[in-house]
Amino acid sequence: MELSVVVPTLNGRDRLGGCLDALSRAAPDAEVIVVNGPSADGTTGMVRDRDDVDVLVEVSARMVTVARNAGIEVASGDVIAIVGYDVHVSPNWIAGITAGFENASVVTGPVQKADSEARSSVEQRTIAGRSVTYVQTDNVAFEADTLTGLDGYDEYLATGGSRDISHRLAGMSESVAYEPSMCVTRINSDGNDRDWGWKYRALAYRLVKNYGIRPTVCRRTLSHATSDSIAAAKDVARGEGKPSAWFGTGRDVVVGMTTGFSDGLVARARDRSPSRNPHGISKRADRAVARYDWRNMTNQE
Structure with missing residues (x-):
């Protein structure tokens, strides 16, 4: 398994640093892609000073769906994981991903708070006769071919992108596995007023x-x-x-x-296709305003 990990971030430099530290410990061989934007807290400098990030993509949009797609675009692994900048992956995170892919094309795991236990079961609903298994927003891994079929996330959505991709996975008859060992812990997350x-x-x-x-x-x-x-x-x-x-x-x-x-x-x-994504990766080519790719030691702006 060649794993790429996409980490979208916005004004979360300190928490991002902790996330990257945890990834380095648990998944030292993974390709790490940070998508930043548009942060104003020194995130760019912090990431460029690290030696455990392979690609830094700068975007101008403040939408996490755009950031996820920008990272997916440059990922080279046959498995692509999406994690939040404010989570720490567990030591067994990679093992959980590997186990999940034995039975499914998408694997998700629990997101727990530092002072609470993770939920032990996956969230599922039946809607219009379709069984939907919901993936966790900040802890999910896809086979790259599955993401290609989905055309990534729907960039119309400022919120609810992971719920939407769960419905589309069900519509495409793609299986989703829930692995409790693929656990991440959310660290010091700020409470936000609901829109x-x-x-x-x-x-x-x-x-x-x-x-x-x-x-x-x-x-x-x-x-x-x-x-x-x-x-x-x-x-x-x-x-x-x-x-x-x-x-x-x-x-x-x-x-x-x-x-x-x-x-x-x-x-x-x-979009009448099963992917139901009229705002996906293939629909635009201007997400990134700058890219620092240390895989090939090149910068693009």
Whole structure:
């Protein structure tokens, strides 16, 4: 197995350093590709000073799906893993990947917090008669040929790219293995305010793009919205939220769902193939603004 590891990062220099240290210990022979951008915390200099990174790609977009695809584009391994910049891979990470590929073309493993145990089972759903096994956002490995068939991640999505790729893998009848030993630990992750508009825009988009307009899709979308609305209303009742914020969130959810449904229909019409990816790797060639490739000792800008 020739393993390439893609690590997208944005303003996470210190945590990225810890991630790369862990990768060097657990996977010293892997090709490591860092995709940075656009960071303003000295990440570029830190990476260029290391001797355990093979390729540094600088991108201008602030979307992780773009960063993942930029890394996949330059990866040379027959297996390509995607990990978050704020995780540490376990000593058994490589063994877990190897074991998973005995039965599947995609392997994913748990992402645990430093002070908690990893979940012991994979998340699965049946949607429109299709069994979907969800891959972990920051801990997944693909056979390179499988990623080629998928055309990478859908760059329309600012969030939910891994959920979308899980639906597309199911649509292409690609198997996904869950290996508990392929574990990573998330270190000191910052809490971020949820963008409710994008959450529901992404949810509606990926469901409509992959399954079309059908009762199951509408029911799942409305179910999510209802659950979140009830939770937010309870926060208001407890004095932990403001009614104006609750109404504002509701507006964002409605706008996001409407936009996602519309754009999902357009995407479904644009790509009728099983890969369902009208915004994939093959659709553009301008992701990287600079590339430092120490495999061949060349720089491209």
